[in-house]
Amino acid sequence: MTAELGHIALILAFCVALLQTAIPLLGAQRNDARMMEFGDRAAIGQFLLIAFSFLALTSVFLASDFSVKLAALHSHSEKPLLYKISGVWGNHEGSILLWVLMMAGYGAAVPLFGKALPPGLKARAIAIQALITAGFLAFILFTSNPFERLNPVPIDGNGLNPILQDPGLAFHPPFLYLGYVGFSLPFSFAVAALIEGRVDSVWAKWLRPWVLVAWSFLTIGIALGSFWAYYELGWGGWWMWDPVENVSFMPWLAGTALLHSILVLGTRHSLASWTVLLAITTFALSLIGTFVVRSGILVSVHAFAVDPERGVFLLLLLGLATGGALTLYAMRAHTLRDPVPFNAASRDGALVLNNLLLTAALATVFLGTFYPLLIDAVNGSKISVGAPYFELTFTPIMCLLILFMGIGPMLKWRVDTLKRLRVPIVLCLKIVAVVIIATAIIGKSVLGALALGLAAWLAVGTILTIGRKARWNRAGLRAQPASTWGFVGAHMGVAIFTAAVTIMSVWSATDIGTLKVGDSLTLGKYTYTLEDVGGGQRDNYTFLAGEISVTKGETQLSTLLTERRFYPVRNQVTTEAGLDLSFGQTLFASIGEGDPEGGFVVQVYRHSFVVWIWLGALLMALSGFAALADRRLRLPKPETAPTLAAAE
Amino acid sequence: MKLRGLIPLGLFILLLGALAFGLTRDPRILPSELIEKPFPAFALENLEGDALLNPSILNNQVSLVNVFGSWCVACTVEHPQLMALRDKPDLQLVGIDWRDTREAANRWLVRNGNPYDVIIFDPNSKLIVELGVTGAPETFIVDKAGKIRYKHVGIITADDWDETLRPLVESLQ
Numbered sequence: 001m002t003a004e005l006g007h008i009a010l011i012l013a014f015c016v017a018l019l020q021t022a023i024p025l026l027g028a029q030r031n032d033a034r035m036m037e038f039g040d041r042a043a044i045g046q047f048l049l050i051a052f053s054f055l056a057l058t059s060v061f062l063a064s065d066f067s068v069k070l071a072a073l074h075s076h077s078e079k080p081l082l083y084k085i086s087g088v089w090g091n092h093e094g095s096i097l098l099w100v101l102m103m104a105g106y107g108a109a110v111p112l113f114g115k116a117l118p119p120g121l122k123a124r125a126i127a128i129q130a131l132i133t134a135g136f137l138a139f140i141l142f143t144s145n146p147f148e149r150l151n152p153v154p155i156d157g158n159g160l161n162p163i164l165q166d167p168g169l170a171f172h173p174p175f176l177y178l179g180y181v182g183f184s185l186p187f188s189f190a191v192a193a194l195i196e197g198r199v200d201s202v203w204a205k206w207l208r209p210w211v212l213v214a215w216s217f218l219t220i221g222i223a224l225g226s227f228w229a230y231y232e233l234g235w236g237g238w239w240m241w242d243p244v245e246n247v248s249f250m251p252w253l254a255g256t257a258l259l260h261s262i263l264v265l266g267t268r269h270s271l272a273s274w275t276v277l278l279a280i281t282t283f284a285l286s287l288i289g290t291f292v293v294r295s296g297i298l299v300s301v302h303a304f305a306v307d308p309e310r311g312v313f314l315l316l317l318l319g320l321a322t323g324g325a326l327t328l329y330a331m332r333a334h335t336l337r338d339p340v341p342f343n344a345a346s347r348d349g350a351l352v353l354n355n356l357l358l359t360a361a362l363a364t365v366f367l368g369t370f371y372p373l374l375i376d377a378v379n380g381s382k383i384s385v386g387a388p389y390f391e392l393t394f395t396p397i398m399c400l401l402i403l404f405m406g407i408g409p410m411l412k413w414r415v416d417t418l419k420r421l422r423v424p425i426v427l428c429l430k431i432v433a434v435v436i437i438a439t440a441i442i443g444k445s446v447l448g449a450l451a452l453g454l455a456a457w458l459a460v461g462t463i464l465t466i467g468r469k470a471r472w473n474r475a476g477l478r479a480q481p482a483s484t485w486g487f488v489g490a491h492m493g494v495a496i497f498t499a500a501v502t503i504m505s506v507w508s509a510t511d512i513g514t515l516k517v518g519d520s521l522t523l524g525k526y527t528y529t530l531e532d533v534g535g536g537q538r539d540n541y542t543f544l545a546g547e548i549s550v551t552k553g554e555t556q557l558s559t560l561l562t563e564r565r566f567y568p569v570r571n572q573v574t575t576e577a578g579l580d581l582s583f584g585q586t587l588f589a590s591i592g593e594g595d596p597e598g599g600f601v602v603q604v605y606r607h608s609f610v611v612w613i614w615l616g617a618l619l620m621a622l623s624g625f626a627a628l629a630d631r632r633l634r635l636p637k638p639e640t641a642p643t644l645a646a647a648e
Numbered sequence: 649m650k651l652r653g654l655i656p657l658g659l660f661i662l663l664l665g666a667l668a669f670g671l672t673r674d675p676r677i678l679p680s681e682l683i684e685k686p687f688p689a690f691a692l693e694n695l696e697g698d699a700l701l702n703p704s705i706l707n708n709q710v711s712l713v714n715v716f717g718s719w720c721v722a723c724t725v726e727h728p729q730l731m732a733l734r735d736k737p738d739l740q741l742v743g744i745d746w747r748d749t750r751e752a753a754n755r756w757l758v759r760n761g762n763p764y765d766v767i768i769f770d771p772n773s774k775l776i777v778e779l780g781v782t783g784a785p786e787t788f789i790v791d792k793a794g795k796i797r798y799k800h801v802g803i804i805t806a807d808d809w810d811e812t813l814r815p816l817v818e819s820l821q
Contacts, residue, residue: 277656280656281656284660288667291667295670295671297667297670297671297673298670308671308672311671312671315664315667315668315671318664318667319664322660323657323660323661323664326656326657326660327657329653329656329657330653330654330656330657331653332653333652333653334653370663370666373666373667373669373670373673374666376670376673377666377669377670377673382679
């Protein structure tokens with residue numbers, strides 16, 4: 001019964017979405033306040049309906065109701081509770097429902113938080129958001145219904161893919177979707193503004209917090225995915241340039257450019273054209289991501305559902321949404337001229353450069369990701385594009401960007417010169433030179449030294465920027481608004497991230513061997529010894545466990561427990577790496593096949609400062625959230641009716 | 649409508665075209681790199697253990713080289729089709745026994761029948777790796793000059809033989 005109710009709720013939500021598209025759009029056209037207000041109510045109603053539907057699906061999983069096909073395919077009565085819940089979105093149908101839930105959630109945020117918005121803009125934005133949601137609801141109802149029943153009812157379910165039974169991966173999709181879907185608001189608002197024919201600072205001021213929210217969530221989502229890959233997949237890497245990773249990264253790149261553009265538009269009234277185009281592009285990339293992951297057109301380790309029929313539907317959605325938006329853009333683009341000129345050596349100029357570099361980086365990732373598809377279309381050959389291409393093309397662009405990030409924020413708006421900044425630039429260069437030379441001597445790596453120098457440049461530049469703003473005294477620091485601290489935190493996060501990636505790439509070590517109990521492998525001063533191998537059964541799997549002790553000279557540093565698990569219900573083998581994470585060295589070992597006589601395959605790693613990769617990303621995300629506290633982002637409240645002053 | 653504003657839309661339509669095309673292709677199908685190339689060199693014993701084999705066994709006749717193993721369940725499904733080809737005078741059947749033991753392979757052949765004219769014993773995947781084999785059963789058609797002409801991944805059904813393999817074998821005679 002629950003499943004049917006959930007299904008009905010979805011159908012109702014679809015009808016509401018259709019009405020929510022038509023009526024407010026008409027209302028905005030005719031300036032009819034009641035029709036526009038309908039949009040507000042509908043948005044909230046739609047969210048409640050979809051939330052109910054999602055809860056219905058969750059309760060089906062929690063109750064292990066295997067008469068529902070989705071639960072039978074992806075759940076199991078013996079699964080731990082957390083994974084019963086995360087199993088709801090650990091499959092195609094459930095995750096699309098989660099996507100739609102978030103779209104409706106963000107849509108409901110417009111009437112809740114946007115009371116100060118001009119009613120026409122608000123109504124149109126709500127309508128466009130509803131239109132996209134309607135498209136996805138149609139997709140669910142016609143091709144990916146999560147509430148399909150199964151008859152006869154199986155005694156137990158198929159179980160969840162064991163790789164997904166993991167806390168990191170339980171949370172990775174929700175955060176990622178909060179990011180992806182969050183960019184639907186800028187998209188809807190961009191289209192609404194294009195319909196109105198006006199993109200101005202009011203629009204930008206309202207949107208900016210939402211771009212921050214979406215961007216921050218997306219940052220966390222990507223970082224979680226990377227962290228999970230590191231400790232779960234056990235091959236010692238944190239980013240593979242796999243197509244599905246790339247399609248999550250591309251909206252992030254576009255979203256970062258959007259974030260900076262909308263800052264400029266909100267305060268300086270320029271870069272309107274860039275901002276609108278970026279708003280459309282970011283969400284379009286989210287849609288492309290959804291399409292790629294679920295249609296199977298690119299080979300990836302992330303294999304989700306491979307279904308050309310669903311692919312066609314998603315492609316249609318993507319085509320109509322983005323095509324429609326870009327057509328509007330083509331029609332209205334000439335009205336979005338920048339009123340205030342600025343010269344290149346100014347903060348505006350630096351931000352345009354920022355946009356250009358991020359777009360260039362986005363283009364190289366895009367090209368690398370879709371190149372196999374394009375080549376197949378052109379001459380039928382099958383190639384794969386891997387890390388070497390991306391590292392060669394993406395890294396230099398990023399290095400350029402980091403270079404300009406160091407001093408860009410120090411520039412004044414509209415007109416400035418580099419000569420004015422001679423003192424801080426020289427100071428930066430001096431510190432960077434010290435860092436480079438010290439690293440080159442101690443670390444014996446020129447490339448590593450240069451990269452660390454770059455990270456230092458960014459860090460010092462950021463510190464100098466905030467210092468100069470605050471005039472180097474504590475009162476000045478306290479007077480800085482929240483968004484300034486957001487900028488400091490985010491840019492420092494990038495510096496930390498860059499430094500961590502450099503150190504991890506240049507100064508790590510790994511070795512692999514076949515070890516019997518008592519044998520060891522050495523990485524420099526560290527010795528990894530296979531102390532014990534055991535086995536057993538736990539929950540829903542059997543396992544082979546290796547105990548590896550790590551010593552440095554005489555001191556015992558830690559014991560790493562690594563396992564090879566076999567899940568009988570799914571007939572699947574996974575490796576759990578033994579990790580000792582720390583802020584300094586991370587010690588890593590994973591055990592493979594083998595037997596007591598011949599020895600076991602063991603791979604060991606020593607990664608320096610690897611956790612700072614994700615801590616840097618986390619700092620970026622938290623800074624984004626922190627910047628939300630800035631009062632300057634609030635729109636002025638609409639004029640309340642004048643109250644009669646009490647006669648005194 | 650200014651033309652410059654149409655650029656994003658134009659690029660997007662191109663992308664849509666590429667994506668739509670992508671839906672018609674299966675990225676997991678990988679054609680063999682060895683088509684039109686000579687059969688890789690190898691020096692392996694035969695299953696009986698009394699002779700050393702090399703690619704010269706493929707010369708001067710059309711060969712069907714079939715990768716199998718006693719552990720391979722799908723191979724028993726295609727085996728009757730291979731048995732039906734046993735007595736064809738113009739086609740040499742070469743088997744590659746992969747990752748197996750001589751005892752298990754012989755037992756399997758006794759139970760299911762032995763269609764092969766000669767069987768290469770490859771327990772350590774030496775030839776398999778050279779051939780780019782990803783699983784069993786896989787079958788190669790080799791022409792009289794020892795060049796690989798076709799690779800068939802998976803079970804050979806009667807349809808596969810009638811529609812694809814037999815015409816190819818006959819055209820190579």
